[in-house]
Amino acid sequence: MKRYDSQLEIGGTKLRSRLFLGTGRFPNPAVLQQSLEASGAEVITFAVRRVNLDSVEDDSVLQHVEDRSLVYLPNTSGAGNADEAVRIAKLARAAGLGNWIKVEISRDERTLLPDPLETLRATERLVREGFVALPYTSDDPMLCRRLEEAGAAAVMPGGAPIGTGLGILNPYNLGLIAEQSGVPVIVDAGLGSAQDVVQAMELGADGILVNTPVAKAQDPVAMAKAMRLAVEAGRLSAMAGRIPRKPYASASSSTEGALFGGPYAAGSAIEGRRAETSAEGLRR
Amino acid sequence: MQLRDKNASKAGLLEKAKQLRELTARYGVPLIINDHPDIAIAVGADGVHLGQDDMPLGEARRLLGPERIIGISTHNIGQARLAQAEGADYIGVGPVFPTGTKPGRTPVTLSYVSEAAAEIRIPFVAIGGITPDNVDSVLEAGARRICAVSAIVGNADPAGVCRRLLERISRYEAARESSGPAKSCEVTVNGRSVLTDAGTVAELVAQYGLLDRKLVVEWNGAVLARHEWEKTPLENGAVIELVHFVGGG
Numbered sequence: 001m002k003r004y005d006s007q008l009e010i011g012g013t014k015l016r017s018r019l020f021l022g023t024g025r026f027p028n029p030a031v032l033q034q035s036l037e038a039s040g041a042e043v044i045t046f047a048v049r050r051v052n053l054d055s056v057e058d059d060s061v062l063q064h065v066e067d068r069s070l071v072y073l074p075n076t077s078g079a080g081n082a083d084e085a086v087r088i089a090k091l092a093r094a095a096g097l098g099n100w101i102k103v104e105i106s107r108d109e110r111t112l113l114p115d116p117l118e119t120l121r122a123t124e125r126l127v128r129e130g131f132v133a134l135p136y137t138s139d140d141p142m143l144c145r146r147l148e149e150a151g152a153a154a155v156m157p158g159g160a161p162i163g164t165g166l167g168i169l170n171p172y173n174l175g176l177i178a179e180q181s182g183v184p185v186i187v188d189a190g191l192g193s194a195q196d197v198v199q200a201m202e203l204g205a206d207g208i209l210v211n212t213p214v215a216k217a218q219d220p221v222a223m224a225k226a227m228r229l230a231v232e233a234g235r236l237s238a239m240a241g242r243i244p245r246k247p248y249a250s251a252s253s254s255t256e257g258a259l260f261g262g263p264y265a266a267g268s269a270i271e272g273r274r275a276e277t278s279a280e281g282l283r284r
Numbered sequence: 285m286q287l288r289d290k291n292a293s294k295a296g297l298l299e300k301a302k303q304l305r306e307l308t309a310r311y312g313v314p315l316i317i318n319d320h321p322d323i324a325i326a327v328g329a330d331g332v333h334l335g336q337d338d339m340p341l342g343e344a345r346r347l348l349g350p351e352r353i354i355g356i357s358t359h360n361i362g363q364a365r366l367a368q369a370e371g372a373d374y375i376g377v378g379p380v381f382p383t384g385t386k387p388g389r390t391p392v393t394l395s396y397v398s399e400a401a402a403e404i405r406i407p408f409v410a411i412g413g414i415t416p417d418n419v420d421s422v423l424e425a426g427a428r429r430i431c432a433v434s435a436i437v438g439n440a441d442p443a444g445v446c447r448r449l450l451e452r453i454s455r456y457e458a459a460r461e462s463s464g465p466a467k468s469c470e471v472t473v474n475g476r477s478v479l480t481d482a483g484t485v486a487e488l489v490a491q492y493g494l495l496d497r498k499l500v501v502e503w504n505g506a507v508l509a510r511h512e513w514e515k516t517p518l519e520n521g522a523v524i525e526l527v528h529f530v531g532g533g
Contacts, residue, residue, distance in 0.1 A: 022531075022532060022533030023531040023532060023533075024530075024531040024532040024533050025531065025533075026531060032531070045532060045533055046529045046530060046531055046532045047529065047530050047531065047532025047533075048500075048527050048528075048529060048530075049527060049528065049529075049530045050474040050475070050525060050526065050527055051474065051492075051494060051497070051499055051526045051527060051528050053473065053474055053476070053492055053526070059530060060497065060498060060499075060528045060529055060530065061529050061530050061531045061532075062498055062528075062529050074529060074532075075532055075533070077532055077533075087502070087505065090506075090507050091500045091502055091507055091525070091527050092500075092529075093507075094500045094507040094509065095498065095500050095528075095529065162533065163533075189533070209533070211532075211533030212533065
């Protein structure tokens with residue numbers, strides 16, 4: 001049985017926060033820094049890109065976060081196959097900021113959905129090369145199992161396509177993944193607001209990675225805080241154990257000693273229909 | 285043309301500077317004043333030349349503004365790098381040979397000329413004891429500009445010496461041009477085809493002004509560690525990626 005206060009551990013690193021924050025698309029570096037602070041995130045993601053040779057301005061993200069003690073999770077976005085992902089991962093590692101890598105391989109520009117086969121191939125190779133690999137994957141329980149077998153340090157199923165804010169499109173799958181997984185499950189991509197974060201945590205996720213819903217919120221700093229509280233609330237709620245769903249009301253005030261007959265008078269007539277429905281049957 | 289007269293009074297120097305400004309203006313020759321930014325400003329000279337013990341470059345730049353030329357004498361590659369980093373327009377490299385103009389100064393020899401040629405991206409002028417008889421060795425070492433004082437003003441036929449020196453420089457320039465493509469490399473940098481005269485990866489990164497940035501270099505598909513940059517000569521067709529971290533999810 002998981003404990004409320006147990007720490008998330010990935011690749012041998014114990015993490016204080018279960019919220020991972022992406023650093024893209026923030027309106028400016030100051031808002032990024034404040035959002036990072038408000039989110040309490042310890043793991044941050046970023047991308048590897050070509051230096052703009054036409055501009056003298058330094059648009060590197062590291063200069064804005066260097067003075068914090070963080071775990072760096074560079075991604076392989078922009079890779080269309082395993083070879084490219086491995087190349088990007090090696091470039092990221094050469095920067096000397098650790099050996100974590102978020103495997104992100106996409107070939108479809110409309111959905112940016114991860115290519116499952118290339119993601120699996122890249123994960124196998126990166127694990128062999130000594131990386132702590134966290135593949136961003138489709139919410140497929142079998143694929144997540146294969147990624148775990150390939151040595152992934154965590155699996156990161158998407159709730160919905162990146163940046164859509166559609167929330168968790170397949171809670172059933174996500175629940176299965178959380179239930180079966182022997183490595184941490186970090187729900188990544190597609191979340192829209194704190195509500196989706198709570199849902200993911202209640203479904204059994206071990207952590208959340210958000211970027212766009214914070215960076216593009218009207219007030220990114222407030223949303224960063226909302227995400228932090230949602231992770232905590234969702235986690236506690238999942239641990240506390242929810243009540244089973246029932247089709248009809250059961251009074252929360254005692255029916256004993258009611259002054260008038262009211263709704264309880266016909267009680268015996270509907271007794272049979274009030275039978276508890278199995279929680280499993282109505283699970284969302 | 286540079287005005288250098290360590291013995292003249294300031295008033296005398298100013299008078300010489302005025303005359304030289306008139307003369308050089310008539311022939312369209314840039315005039316550089318040694319050591320004295322105020323005189324350079326007063327006579328409308330094109331720039332100043334500073335020694336290592338003169339006014340700091342930043343201060344001279346403030347006095348002279350962004351347009352005027354500022355050159356600095358350097359005697360080793362460290363001074364040259366510093367001058368380049370601080371925004372000098374050119375440097376003097378020398379004294380290459382023992383010279384009567386600066387008696388008692390230990391020559392820096394041709395090896396410093398070669399070092400400067402390999403690394404320094406701003407123009408450099410080799411100076412010190414250079415004559416028509418030894419100028420070939422200086423050009424051979426990589427110098428493209430030379431400065432001569434004693435060899436010219438100490439000769440009965442200064443114009444003749446100038447012509448002979450110019451002829452040698454032109455010959456080397458012509459040879460450099462004809463062998464140009466061999467010295468410059470065509471490489472692909474961040475997906476763009478680039479013709480560069482950089483000799484090594486480190487020089488290429490320096491030419492983009494990126495040496496002090498946190499970046500990673502990929503060389504023909506493999507990571508090139510920072511300590512390898514200087515040891516890796518550019519070659520035609522090489523594919524180079526200069527990458528860093530930007531915001532991402």
